[in-house]
Amino acid sequence: MAASQVFCLLAFTLPLLAVVSGHNITQILSESPEYSSFNSYLSQTKLSDEINSRNTITVLVLNNDTMSSLAGKHPLSVIKTALSLLVLLDYYDPLKLHKISQGTTLTTTLYQTTGRAAGNTGFVNVTDLKGGKIGFGSAAPGSKLDSNYTKSVKQIPYNISVLEINAPIIAPGILTAPAPSNNMTALLEKAGCKTFASMLVSSGVLKTYESTVEKGLTVFAPSDEAFRDVPDLTKLTQAEVVSLLEYHALGEYKPKGSLKINKNVISTLATNGAGKYDLTTSTSGDDVFLHTGVGPSRLADTLVDETPVVIFKVDKILLPAELFGKSPSPAPALEPVSAPTPIPAEHPSPAKSPPPVIAPLPVKSSPPAPPTEVAPSDSPTSSENSHAKNAAFHVNSHAYFTALFTLAATSLLL
Ligand SMILES: *[C@@H]1O[C@H](CO)[C@@H](O)[C@H](O)[C@H]1NC(C)=O
Ligand SMILES: *[C@@H]1O[C@H](CO)[C@@H](O)[C@H](O)[C@H]1NC(C)=O
Numbered sequence: 001m002a003a004s005q006v007f008c009l010l011a012f013t014l015p016l017l018a019v020v021s022g023h024n025i026t027q028i029l030s031e032s033p034e035y036s037s038f039n040s041y042l043s044q045t046k047l048s049d050e051i052n053s054r055n056t057i058t059v060l061v062l063n064n065d066t067m068s069s070l071a072g073k074h075p076l077s078v079i080k081t082a083l084s085l086l087v088l089l090d091y092y093d094p095l096k097l098h099k100i101s102q103g104t105t106l107t108t109t110l111y112q113t114t115g116r117a118a119g120n121t122g123f124v125n126v127t128d129l130k131g132g133k134i135g136f137g138s139a140a141p142g143s144k145l146d147s148n149y150t151k152s153v154k155q156i157p158y159n160i161s162v163l164e165i166n167a168p169i170i171a172p173g174i175l176t177a178p179a180p181s182n183n184m185t186a187l188l189e190k191a192g193c194k195t196f197a198s199m200l201v202s203s204g205v206l207k208t209y210e211s212t213v214e215k216g217l218t219v220f221a222p223s224d225e226a227f228r229d230v231p232d233l234t235k236l237t238q239a240e241v242v243s244l245l246e247y248h249a250l251g252e253y254k255p256k257g258s259l260k261i262n263k264n265v266i267s268t269l270a271t272n273g274a275g276k277y278d279l280t281t282s283t284s285g286d287d288v289f290l291h292t293g294v295g296p297s298r299l300a301d302t303l304v305d306e307t308p309v310v311i312f313k314v315d316k317i318l319l320p321a322e323l324f325g326k327s328p329s330p331a332p333a334l335e336p337v338s339a340p341t342p343i344p345a346e347h348p349s350p351a352k353s354p355p356p357v358i359a360p361l362p363v364k365s366s367p368p369a370p371p372t373e374v375a376p377s378d379s380p381t382s383s384e385n386s387h388a389k390n391a392a393f394h395v396n397s398h399a400y401f402t403a404l405f406t407l408a409a410t411s412l413l414l
């Protein structure tokens with residue numbers, strides 16, 4: 001990302017933006033064996049990618065002993081929430097901890113960025129206690145300061161600070177398992193992806209998705225609006241429809257933070273050989289774009305992020321080059337992106353695509369810089385070995401779907 005883009009961005013989205021940084025939390029913690037359990041959970045939940053994609057951050061770490069109050073006692077999704085409360089979106093070194101004005105402050109955590117944190121639960125209270133001690137607790141009313149600062153682990157000013165604390169910070173409700181609901185199609189329908197949901201069911205591809213849950217699943221669900229603006233899908237054969245739908249999922253867990261720092265070519269469930277049905281990614285500020293070789297699609301929303309499953313809503317159907325590219329296949333290719341245009345490629349100009357309904361696209365504000373098809377997709381340098389290796393935890397896929405859709409469903413209802 002060009003420096004100019006970074007600055008441009010800073011002007012727009014102040015606090016929570018992502019810049020690919022130089023630090024590697026996995027590397028930092030690997031130097032201290034007493035944090036190996038914590039470190040392993042950061043990797044399994046991919047919080048490490050999220051941490052590495054941000055600057056001006058503080059990670060409160062737990063040693064093996066204190067981590068044992070969480071480890072193995074809760075589903076991975078719950079542990080992810082608990083650990084995301086320990087990632088502060090501000091830089092606190094020991095000096096700054098002891099100089100908090102008024103002796104107490106609330107600070108934003110990574111949990112707050114998920115959009116699932118009710119009330120004040122995404123914030124942490126940092127308080128300078130008497131006698132040089134620093135206490136941490138949930139900012140939710142009535143919470144105790146249930147954790148104390150013990151020592152500094154590492155500082156890279158002012159990018160990342162790693163501090164040890166002596167107990168997890170538990171916000172009300174985060175440890176309690178959600179009530180069961182396992183209906184992916186219902187979830188997609190509710191989120192405005194009805195067409196996609198019904199295609200998954202009628203083609204049987206939903207079963208393929210479910211079969212990979214144990215080793216991880218990432219779904220890119222196009223919105224209903226996205227289906228107004230595509231080549232004629234009825235010309236596809238049954239097998240091609242299956243490929244198209246399989247192209248919308250990965251057999252691994254790649255939450256947004258992981259897609260943000262991704263530099264590799266990503267295999268999808270439709271990938272049937274090297275360089276087939278794969279994707280590349282690019283970022284523009286906090287936005288992530290997927291590139292198929294035909295056109296970009298933006299991650300519009302995270303519907304579910306419950307390790308090891310993540311479901312995104314995307315604003316365009318992912319059109320694989322194998323079905324819609326180059327060769328005169330069932331449908332004409334969408335716009336080839338012209339490089340010098342300052343308009344983001346994801347916004348089709350009114351001149352080209354004639355959608356039946358002339359409605360403003362449900363796209364947010366224009367990203368500051370155009371994602372181009374050229375840059376990331378033309379560099380298939382390091383072919384990613386994307387097989388999820390951390391299948392260390394075994395879950396029943398139904399149990400997982402049961403657990404995972406609840407939170408999302410609840411948050412959609414709220
Ligand atoms: C801090 O982050 C910035 C921006 O990513 C980077 O340029 C700089 O080298 C980093 N500083 C250190 C000491 O790593
Ligand atoms: C971070 O460090 C770990 C352990 O040293 C390494 O396996 C991993 O590839 C590194 N990640 C990045 C993004 O460089």
Ligand SMILES: *[C@@H]1O[C@H](CO)[C@@H](O)[C@H](O)[C@H]1NC(C)=O
Pocket residue numbers: 033034035036037064
């Ligand atoms: C910490 O726990 C992990 C497993 O949870 C273990 O492999 C590691 O050896 C432990 N390290 C120390 C220093 O106790």
Ligand SMILES: *[C@@H]1O[C@H](CO)[C@@H](O)[C@H](O)[C@H]1NC(C)=O
Pocket residue numbers: 104105106125126127137143144145
């Ligand atoms: C943090 O918690 C302490 C103890 O409960 C409380 O006295 C203080 O007001 C809280 N700080 C903030 C900024 O809410």
Ligand SMILES: *[C@@H]1O[C@H](CO)[C@@H](O)[C@H](O)[C@H]1NC(C)=O
Pocket residue numbers: 129131133135145146147148166167
């Ligand atoms: C944190 O420190 C305070 C002040 O010394 C003490 O009262 C409290 O018990 C400590 N809490 C924990 C969890 O260690």
Ligand SMILES: *[C@@H]1O[C@H](CO)[C@@H](O)[C@H](O)[C@H]1NC(C)=O
Pocket residue numbers: 183184185186189
């Ligand atoms: C899931 O929801 C859809 C519609 O929302 C419904 O047709 C289907 O029967 C439900 N499936 C299960 C297993 O409850």
